[in-house]
Structures are given as structure tokens and as C-alpha cells.
Amino acid sequence: MSMRELTFAQAIREALDEELARDEKIVLFGEDIGAWGGVFRTTEGLYEKYGPERVIDTPLSEEGYVGMAVGIAMTGMHPVPEIMFGDFITLAMDQIVNQAAKMRYMTGGQVAVPITIRATMGGGRSSGAQHSQSWHAWFAHVPGLKVVVPSTPYDAKGLLKTALRDPNPVLFFEDKVMYHKIKGPVPEEEYLIPFGVADIKREGSDVTIVALSRMVHTALAAAEQLAQEGISAEVIDPRTLTPLDEETLIQSVCKTGGAVIVDEGYQRFGVTAELAAVIAKGAFDYLDAPIERVAAMDVPIPFSPPLEFATIPDEERIIQAVHRVLEGRRPQ
Amino acid sequence: MSDFKTLPVEPNLLIEMYRRMLTIRFFEEAIFDVYRKGWMPGLAHLSDGQEATPVGVCMALRPDDTITSTHRGHGHIIAKGGQVEPMMAEVMGKVTGYCRGKGGEMHIADVSLGILGANGIVGGGLGIATGSAFTAKREGKGRVSVAFFGDGAVNQGLWYETANIAVLWKLPLIYVCENNQYTEFTYWKNLTAGEGLVARAQAMGMPGIEVDGNDVVAVYQAARQLVEAARRGEGPATLVCYTIRYGGHHVGDPGTAYRTKEEMDEWRKKDSIQRCERLLVESGIFSPQDIETTRSEIEARIQNAVQKARQDPFPPVEEVSEHVYA
Numbered sequence: 001m002s003m004r005e006l007t008f009a010q011a012i013r014e015a016l017d018e019e020l021a022r023d024e025k026i027v028l029f030g031e032d033i034g035a036w037g038g039v040f041r042t043t044e045g046l047y048e049k050y051g052p053e054r055v056i057d058t059p060l061s062e063e064g065y066v067g068m069a070v071g072i073a074m075t076g077m078h079p080v081p082e083i084m085f086g087d088f089i090t091l092a093m094d095q096i097v098n099q100a101a102k103m104r105y106m107t108g109g110q111v112a113v114p115i116t117i118r119a120t121m122g123g124g125r126s127s128g129a130q131h132s133q134s135w136h137a138w139f140a141h142v143p144g145l146k147v148v149v150p151s152t153p154y155d156a157k158g159l160l161k162t163a164l165r166d167p168n169p170v171l172f173f174e175d176k177v178m179y180h181k182i183k184g185p186v187p188e189e190e191y192l193i194p195f196g197v198a199d200i201k202r203e204g205s206d207v208t209i210v211a212l213s214r215m216v217h218t219a220l221a222a223a224e225q226l227a228q229e230g231i232s233a234e235v236i237d238p239r240t241l242t243p244l245d246e247e248t249l250i251q252s253v254c255k256t257g258g259a260v261i262v263d264e265g266y267q268r269f270g271v272t273a274e275l276a277a278v279i280a281k282g283a284f285d286y287l288d289a290p291i292e293r294v295a296a297m298d299v300p301i302p303f304s305p306p307l308e309f310a311t312i313p314d315e316e317r318i319i320q321a322v323h324r325v326l327e328g329r330r331p332q
Numbered sequence: 333m334s335d336f337k338t339l340p341v342e343p344n345l346l347i348e349m350y351r352r353m354l355t356i357r358f359f360e361e362a363i364f365d366v367y368r369k370g371w372m373p374g375l376a377h378l379s380d381g382q383e384a385t386p387v388g389v390c391m392a393l394r395p396d397d398t399i400t401s402t403h404r405g406h407g408h409i410i411a412k413g414g415q416v417e418p419m420m421a422e423v424m425g426k427v428t429g430y431c432r433g434k435g436g437e438m439h440i441a442d443v444s445l446g447i448l449g450a451n452g453i454v455g456g457g458l459g460i461a462t463g464s465a466f467t468a469k470r471e472g473k474g475r476v477s478v479a480f481f482g483d484g485a486v487n488q489g490l491w492y493e494t495a496n497i498a499v500l501w502k503l504p505l506i507y508v509c510e511n512n513q514y515t516e517f518t519y520w521k522n523l524t525a526g527e528g529l530v531a532r533a534q535a536m537g538m539p540g541i542e543v544d545g546n547d548v549v550a551v552y553q554a555a556r557q558l559v560e561a562a563r564r565g566e567g568p569a570t571l572v573c574y575t576i577r578y579g580g581h582h583v584g585d586p587g588t589a590y591r592t593k594e595e596m597d598e599w600r601k602k603d604s605i606q607r608c609e610r611l612l613v614e615s616g617i618f619s620p621q622d623i624e625t626t627r628s629e630i631e632a633r634i635q636n637a638v639q640k641a642r643q644d645p646f647p648p649v650e651e652v653s654e655h656v657y658a
Contacts, residue, residue, distance in 0.1 A: 053470075059500070064493025067459015068466060071477075074448055075398070075467035095490075098453050099460065105655045107441040107449060108432035112658035143656050167658035 006186040009179035011153035012042045012118075015160035016080070018190065020050050023078065026164060028055045029065045030082030030118075039084055040120070040179050066092035066117065070099045073113045078164065083119035085131045086173065092117075100169040101144030112167040116160075121149075122175035122214055122264060123312055129300040132308070134213075134265040139171040140241040140274070146170045146195060147241040151216035153184040155239055158193030166195070175214040175264070182217065196243035200252070204234035207322050208252040210275055211262040212238055215313055219262050222318035233322060241271060249275065250282030257288040258325040262313050267295035289328030292321035340549050343617045349391055349548050350608045350618075353383035354627060356407040357605055358634045359416055360579075363406070363423055363437070367583040371642060372424050376437045379407040381546075381578035384604035385510045386411035388551025389478060389571070392559045398446040398464040399478045400457030402510075403438050404577070405450030408480050413445045420637040427647040434647070434655065455485030458507075462494040465505035465568070474563045476504040484515035486529045492536075495568070499537050502567035506558050507533070509572045510545060516581050517590050533570035545573025546604040549611070575604075 006014065020026050028043060034057040037044035047055040058065040062083060069079035083089045089096070096117065103113050123132035140147045146168055150156040156174070163170040201216055202223050211219035216237045223233040234252050238245055253259045259279050261272040272293035279291060297311040339346070360380035366372050379386075382404075390399065390411035401408040409419060414430070422429025423437040430440050441449040448464060451457040461479030468475035485491060486509060498505045509529050513520060526532065530540030539561075543554045551573055558569040576599040580587030612618035618626075 059493070059496055061493035061497065063490050064459065064462070064497055067456075067490060068463040068494065068497065069459075071400075071448065071460035071463020072466050073463070074443070074460060075464045077467055077470070079463070094453055094456060095459050099451075099456060103449060103460075104658055106431060106435045106439040107443065107655075108430065108434045109655040109658075110431070110441055110443040111448075114658075146657075 003185040003187055005183045006153045007180050008153050008156055008174070008182045009040060009042050011157040011186050012160055012174060013044060013046070014186070015157040015164070016043065016046060017049070019161055019164040020046065020054060023164070025077040026054070026080060027072065027077060028080045028082065029058050029069060031058055031060055031084050033057065033082050038082070040176055042174070042179070043082075062088050062091035063095055067095040067099065069115050070095055070103065070113060073100075073115045074103060074111045078114045078116070080116045080118060080164070083117065086119040086121045086135055087130050087133045089119050089135060096139070096145070096169070097142050101142050105144060113169050114167045115169045116163045116166075116172055117169065118172045118174060120176040121173045122177045123301045123308060124177050126303055126305055126308060128303045132301040134173070134296065136171065136173045136241065137265045137270045140271065144169065145242060148172045148195065148239070149213045149241060150174070150239060151201075151213055151237050153182065153186050155193060155199065155237070157186055158191050159195070159239060162192050162195060173213065178214050193239070195240045196245050198236055198238045198245035198248035200234065200248070201237050202233065202235040204232040204256065206232045206256055207234070207258040207260060207325055208249070208256045209233050209235045209260045209262060209318065209322070210238065210249060211235060212241075212271070213264060215262045215264055218313060218315055219318055222315040222322070225315060225319060226322055231322065231326065238275070244278070246278050246282060249279055253279050253283035254286040257286055258329070259287070260292045260294060260318060260321040260325060262294045262318055264296055264312060266298050267293055268298045270295055289325045292325050294318055294321050339615045340553060345391060346549070346608070346612060346617060349387050349552070350605075350612060351626065351630065352387045352411050353548060353605050353608060354630045355416060355634070356380070356383040356387070356410045358631050359406055359410060359419070362420070362634045362638055364579065364583055366423065366638060372437070374436060375582040375584055376423065377404040377582050378579045379404045379577060381599065382510055382512055382575045383407055384548035384551055384608075385508070385545040385573040385575055386480065388548045389506075389508050389555040391552050392556040393478065394475070396446060396473070397476050397478065398448050398461070399480060400448050400461040400464075401450035401480050402457065402482055403450065403452050403454070404482065405438070405440060405480075409440050409442065409447055409450065412447050414440070414442050414447060416634055417637045417640060421641040421644050424641045424644075425646060426641055426644040427651070428641070428644040432647055432651060455481055455488035455490045457481070458485070458490045458494045462498055462503060462505060465498065465503035466501070468504050469501070476506060476559055476562045478506045478508055480508050480510060482515070483509065483511040483513070483520040483524065485509070486532070487524060495533065495536050495538060498568040502565065504562040504565070505568040506555065506562060507568065507570040508555070509570065511572055511574050512577045514577075514581070514590065519590075529570055529572050538568055538570055540570035540572065542572045542574070545575030546602045546607065548604055548608055
């Protein structure tokens with residue numbers, strides 16, 4: 001396979017480009033995604049290539065265009081509404097939770113609702129409390145939705161192409177901090193990544209760090225530092241929350257005996273809580289210490305950098321959590 | 333009232349309108365009976381009194397046109413061609429229901445008939461209807477989309493968001509507001525500023541018509557005018573039909589605490605079915621005997637549907653996890 005390096009944003013743009021070319025039923029909607037190319041440049045050039053009929057600028061009406069997407073999907077197309085800042089997804093909540101997620105079930109299987117909702121997540125840009133949040137956990141709580149949280153350009157492209165062929169509503173969360181900062185190898189050849197398959201981003205034997213989206217990179221940096229202390233950390237990225245690859249998480253913890261779970265969403269009732277429950281049940285006999293969780297502080301996200309960075313998981317908090325796990329081990 | 337010489341619709345069309353209105357009336361009355369006898373779980377939202385609106389609109393539609401419906405949706409389903417047997421089974425939660433018992437009386441759908449679901453969220457179907465109109469325009473076959481909603485939905489933000497988009501993109505979408513006077517338990521004018529939905533539509537550059545929603549011919553004519561314009565690519569329109577529900581908000585509400593007897597008596601004088609029967613008889617299409625025969629036939633079909641649905645099985649519990657994902 002020939003490889004080149006793409007940024008996270010370029011990988012997403014390429015997935016959209018290839019799928020728009022493959023399937024004329026795919027239509028993109030969003031605010032300034034067309035002529036402007038998207039505020040994060042993830043749709044750059046697509047308007048020129050596919051035209052205003054397929055790459056469509058919408059009014060600032062998240063409920064309206066996401067709701068419209070439900071009807072477009074029910075009548076045989078595959079709409080891809082974009083939520084510029086994931087925080088704005090609250091405006092479309094009824095259409096996602098009460099309409100898209102349930103239409104198939106409520107009709108006894110009469111319809112499929114193939115929608116791919118792309119939304120951003122992630123703080124650390126001093127964007128304030130309404131442009132920095134990570135709401136992926138909410139949607140993993142809702143039956144009928146699938147939730148994708150990629151961490152690398154390779155994963156983003158392969159998972160987005162899978163989403164654009166899935167007959168269900170998929171929430172695809174892109175950490176905006178990664179768009180232009182994270183680069184990685186992406187093959188020229190076409191590939192897809194199935195949902196529900198976790199990826200071991202780094203193998204290790206002493207402790208399992210489960211992380212998703214941008215936190216995978218933070219966890220990998222922490223693992224590198226831990227290696228210098230002689231601690232071998234395994235880093236696992238579930239890649240999709242629904243469906244969830246429970247088996248890979250459990251097997252890793254059975255091997256290492258300890259788990260630290262990292263997420264940029266809020267800790268309380270969040271992704272880290274659910275994954276901890278999965279691991280606690282599946283690897284109960286192998287756990288040598290309580291599971292540690294490292295997630296966003298349960299406060300609105302502040303503006304001032306020292307305050308904001310105090311709320312977001314970083315390498316140091318992950319390393320401290322690993323130390324607590326290792327110190328908490330029962331004597332052999 | 334039109335006489336025979338100026339009968340504004342084909343006799344066969346008027347007969348079909350009458351049959352569908354009667355089917356709605358008797359279906360709703362049967363559900364009330366089913367509810368009182370404890371043969372259905374939950375509550376039901378009945379639309380008897382409002383029959384002329386869904387029938388007048390749907391008779392102006394083609395089979396491939398789509399509709400979205402509301403929590404008070406049985407009339408829309410029947411008007412668009414839905415069958416009373418799987419409807420009654422769905423109301424009773426049986427596996428033979430339209431949605432295999434998963435939807436219930438508030439969520440009946442038959443997608444093969446272009447019925448994209450009844451919706452339990454007030455105004456919640458407006459997005460679906462707009463999306464269907466988007467696809468219709470893309471297909472270019474002249475198909476239109478109709479959104480049924482009530483007087484309460486005009487104060488939901490989704491109406492404005494989708495109406496704005498529909499006007500901008502000239503989507504073939506007809507907004508049909510069934511104003512049955514009461515948003516749940518409150519008179520609509522106490523909840524709605526301004527001159528009503530047509531004025532609001534016009535402010536967005538969308539034509540609108542107000543019509544007597546108990547006059548099936550008037551509704552049909554208005555709907556047909558708007559539907560044909562939408563088919564020609566002239567964009568969306570709004571149709572407001574003023575009507576009344578005879579029952580309460582749901583079967584557990586007698587509807588008497590917030591409406592006077594005098595008010596309801598006045599509405600009963602404008603009963604859509606009696607007016608249609610008078611039109612049929614006065615224009616010589618039906619004899620009084622034809623009226624009786626039709627009523628008996630439709631009543632018998634509904635009662636058979638009730639008896640059949642009672643005997644049908646509930647869904648097996650194993651089906652509870654099916655249809656979550658495609």
C-alpha cells in the first residue's frame with residue numbers, strides 16, 4: 001500500500017469526496033459548508049466539484065435541517081448534516097433522539113434512516129463554554145443511534161466511509177483540535193473500517209489505558225513517558241461507542257490487571273463510567289486495583305487558558321491515574 | 333351548499349370522500365368503545381369531527397405523494413388509504429398491527445402508502461415532511477409532500493425553520509394546519525399572537541389559504557389548488573382548516589371543562605358528514621337508502637376489525653429487540 005500523510009481534516013474531506021462520487025444519494029448540509037468550504041475546511045472544494053445541489057448551505061436552523069435530513073433519509077437518500085460546533089447539537093436534539101433514532105423501531109421496521117451527522121467536539125481553544133463541549137456520551141445513551149469517535153486520520157477516513165454506507169443514524173464526532181494538528185498515514189487505496197472494532201494503538205503489559213478521540217494522543221504521550229519509568233502501558237481506542245467492542249477492552253485488562261479510562265466528555269454519568277462498568281464486569285477476577293477514570297471536570301468549560309486546561313485531561317493526570325492503579329495493586 | 337348543477341367535484345370522488353370520512357368517524361367511535369371496555373392499552377387521541385380536513389386534502393394527492401401526521405393521526409392514515417384492520421390491531425398493541433405493536437395508536441405508519449408516520453411530538457413531523465419534499469424535488473416527478481399539524485404546532489420553532497428552508501428552496505410542500513380550536517385544553521387564540529398562520533406564512537413569502545375545515549369539498553378545492561401549484565414547482569404553501577374535535581384531548585378527557593355546550597352545539601350544526609350526506613342526496617348521487625347502506629357496510633367492517641384485532645396475538649417478546657437498527 002502506498003501511504004501519504006494527511007491531516008485529520010484532509011482525511012475527512014477525502015472520505016466525503018470519495019463517497020459523494022460513489023453514491024449520488026449522498027447530500028451534505030450545513031452552515032457555510034458550501035461556497036465557503038466549511039469553517040474547519042473539511043468540505044473544501046466539494047461545492048465546486050459536486051455543486052450546490054449536493055453540498056448545500058443551510059440557514060442557521062439546526063433543528064430544521066437535521067429534521068429535514070430525517071425525512072430525506074426516510075425517502076431513500078443519505079443526508080449528511082454537519083453541526084459546526086458540536087455544542088449546537090442541542091438545538092437538533094428532538095429530531096435526533098425522538099425522530100431519527102426511533103423511526104425504524106416505531107414503524108415496526110418499515111423504514112431505515114441513513115443519516116450521518118457530523119459534529120465537532122473538543123476544548124482547549126479558548127472558545128468558551130458554548131463552543132468547546134464534547135457531547136458524544138449523550139448519543140451513546142440513545143438506542144437506535146450509532147456513535148463514532150475517531151482519533152487518527154486513518155481511522156477517521158475509514159470509519160466515515162463506513163458511516164456513509166450504514167443504513168442507520170450515525171453520530172460522527174470530530175475533535176476540532178485534531179483537524180489541522182494531527183497528521184498520519186492514509187493509504188491511497190480505498191479501505192473501510194468496520195464499526196465495533198477497537199484498535200490497540202500501543203501494546204503493553206502493566207496497565208490498560210482506554211482513550212478515545214483526541215485523548216488517544218494524550219494517552220499515547222503519557223504511555224511514552226511511563227515507558228521511561230519502566231511501566232508498560234497498553235493504549236486501546238474503542239473507535240466506536242455504539243456498537244462497542246467490549247471484548248477487546250476486557251481481554252486487555254485481563255492481561256494487564258489494571259485500567260485507566262480517558263475521555264474529554266464529562267466524567268459524571270459519562271463514557272468513562274460506562275466503560276468502567278463493562279470492564280469491571282468482564283474482567284472482575286483480573287482487576288488488581290480499582291478502575292481509574294480521567295475525564296473533563298464537571299464544570300462548564302472556562303475561557304481563560306489556565307482554567308480551561310485544568311478541566312481537560314492531560315498527560316500528567318493520566319500518568320497519576322496509572323500510578324494510582326499500580327500502587328493500588330494487591331500484593332502478589 | 334352546492335346543488336346538483338354546480339356540484340364542484342365528480343360524483344365518484346364525492347362518494348369516496350364520504351366513505352373515507354365515515355370510516356374515520358366510525359373508526360374513532362369504535363376506539364372510544366374499545367378504550368372504555370379495556371380492550372386497548374394506554375390512551376387514544378381521536379379526531380371525530382375533523383374528518384373533512386384529512387379527506388379533502390388527501391383526495392387531492394397522488395398515491396406517491398407523502399404525508400406526515402400528528403398524535404391525532406387516525407384520520408390522516410385512513411384518508412391516505414390506510415386500512416382499518418392493521419390500524420385497529422396497532423391500537424390494541426397486536427403483532428398484526430401496522431407497526432407490529434411497537435408504535436401504538438400515536439405512531440401508525442404505512443410507508444408503502446406514503447404515510448411517513450404519525451408523530452407524538454407536536455410539530456415533530458415538520459422536518460420529515462420537508463425532507464420528503466426535498467427528495468421529491470430532487471426526483472423531479474412532480475411528487476409533493478404534505479405536513480399535517482395542529483394549532484399548537486404553529487408555535488413550535490421547527491415550523492419557522494422548515495418553512496424558511498422550504499420557501500428558499502421552493503420545495504413542493506403543503507403545510508396543512510388543522511386548527512381544532514384547542515391546543516390540548518387551551519383556546520388557540522390565547523396561545524397564538526397575530527392574525528394566525530396564513531399571516532405568518534405570507535410574511536415568509538409563502539401563499540396561504542384559510543378554509544372551513546368541516547366542508548370537505550372546500551378543503552379539497554383549496555388543497556388541490558395548492559398541491560397542483562407545488563407540483564408545477566411553485567414552492568410551498570399553507571392551508572389552514574378550521575374545525576373541531578368532538579371528543580376531548582384524549583379518550584380520558586370528556587372535553588367539557590373548557591368548552592361550552594352551546595359552542596359544541598354550534599359546531600355540530602356544521603358536522604362534516606351530515607353536510608356531505610345532504611350534498612350527496614340533494615344532488616341525486618345517493619338516495620337516503622344508499623346512505624344507510626353505506627353506513628351499515630362501513631360500520632360492519634370496523635366492527636369486524638375490532639373483533640379480529642381482539643383475537644390477534646400480541647407480539648412475541650423476542651421481537652422487542654428487533655428493528656432498533658437496520
